[in-house]
Amino acid sequence: xxxxxxSDLDLDEAREHALALEKVVNEVVIGQENAIRLILxxxxxxxxxxxxxxxxxxxxxxxxxxxxxxxxxxxxxxxxVDLMPxxxxxxxxxxxxxxxxxxxxxxxxxxxxxxxxxxxxxxxxRPQVQSLLLRAMAxxxxxxxxxEFKFPHMVVFADRNAVEKEETFELSAAARDRFLFxxxxxxxxxxxxxxxxxxDPMFHNVNDLLSGVSEPLLDYKDLNAIDRxxxxxxFVSEEIENYVVRLWDATWKPxxxxxEIDDIYMEDLVVAGASVRGMSAMMRAxxxxxxxxNRDHVLPDDVHAVLLPALNHRVFLAPMYESRREKIMPxxxxxxxxxxxxx
Numbered sequence: 001x002x003x004x005x006x007s008d009l010d011l012d013e014a015r016e017h018a019l020a021l022e023k024v025v026n027e028v029v030i031g032q033e034n035a036i037r038l039i040l041x042x043x044x045x046x047x048x049x050x051x052x053x054x055x056x057x058x059x060x061x062x063x064x065x066x067x068x069x070x071x072x073x074x075x076x077x078x079x080x081v082d083l084m085p086x087x088x089x090x091x092x093x094x095x096x097x098x099x100x101x102x103x104x105x106x107x108x109x110x111x112x113x114x115x116x117x118x119x120x121x122x123x124x125x126r127p128q129v130q131s132l133l134l135r136a137m138a139x140x141x142x143x144x145x146x147x148e149f150k151f152p153h154m155v156v157f158a159d160r161n162a163v164e165k166e167e168t169f170e171l172s173a174a175a176r177d178r179f180l181f182x183x184x185x186x187x188x189x190x191x192x193x194x195x196x197x198x199x200d201p202m203f204h205n206v207n208d209l210l211s212g213v214s215e216p217l218l219d220y221k222d223l224n225a226i227d228r229x230x231x232x233x234x235f236v237s238e239e240i241e242n243y244v245v246r247l248w249d250a251t252w253k254p255x256x257x258x259x260e261i262d263d264i265y266m267e268d269l270v271v272a273g274a275s276v277r278g279m280s281a282m283m284r285a286x287x288x289x290x291x292x293x294n295r296d297h298v299l300p301d302d303v304h305a306v307l308l309p310a311l312n313h314r315v316f317l318a319p320m321y322e323s324r325r326e327k328i329m330p331x332x333x334x335x336x337x338x339x340x341x342x343x
Contacts, residue, residue: 031188047180071216072115079124
């Protein structure tokens, strides 16, 4: 058997595990099929994720379910105005004998076993704290206790408090660009799902709910190798490449691409379009989307599947439009799809 045939068999088996994981998480967290698929793509594309959504919509439950299904450790910290960078690395307390004790902080506590790390309300933390997290995201390591802690398999998820604006520190453009996706976790609209979430006791206790994820369905330590194989195996045609470049140009100069949105003066809308890193990350995700759909090549549908979550936080709007970003960006991305001809 050739090396290519062995690789194909490995990817087929990995796909089966990935889809089994997706099915189980959809049974635990109902009504979030699109968000779950995008998180599955992000995990396999090895990209970090910003989560958008109100309080109590199930973000932590969703991430704990993924972490348990991957078999790795789950770390979490809550953002606050008094949080300091060292709080990520260690915690100090006094034991019953009055002796000081120093324990590893949430970022390094599980070391290489960390699969998912969740920073809740990251915009409540000061820029110095955000910077430490961004370094860990980029380098997959952190220095503490005179040594280097590595977490080569970690994917970071962070959400922002979008309701309360006092004592918050919004992420810089460079910080936002470090995240592969921005995914919205919305309140379910389906009537039956809403009734289940409110009235079915099964969904009232998170620990009981997660007990249904009884064993790892996909080894988190395999994800880096699976991603490398996907990126080297899934073909992107020259037509798709040209299409993506046209999309990229339109994020910078939408008026020149014929993009129009009602009540928006397009020449004043965009301050800066997507970065090189952003577009390359988007294509990594598009390859994963094609792989999950059992194809060996990328179609425009794969690009469209990841276009909004990849660009939503990367196209920087003029201040007069920024407060309406939540409504404008879906319209902007839809206009890109409608105006730029597909192969």
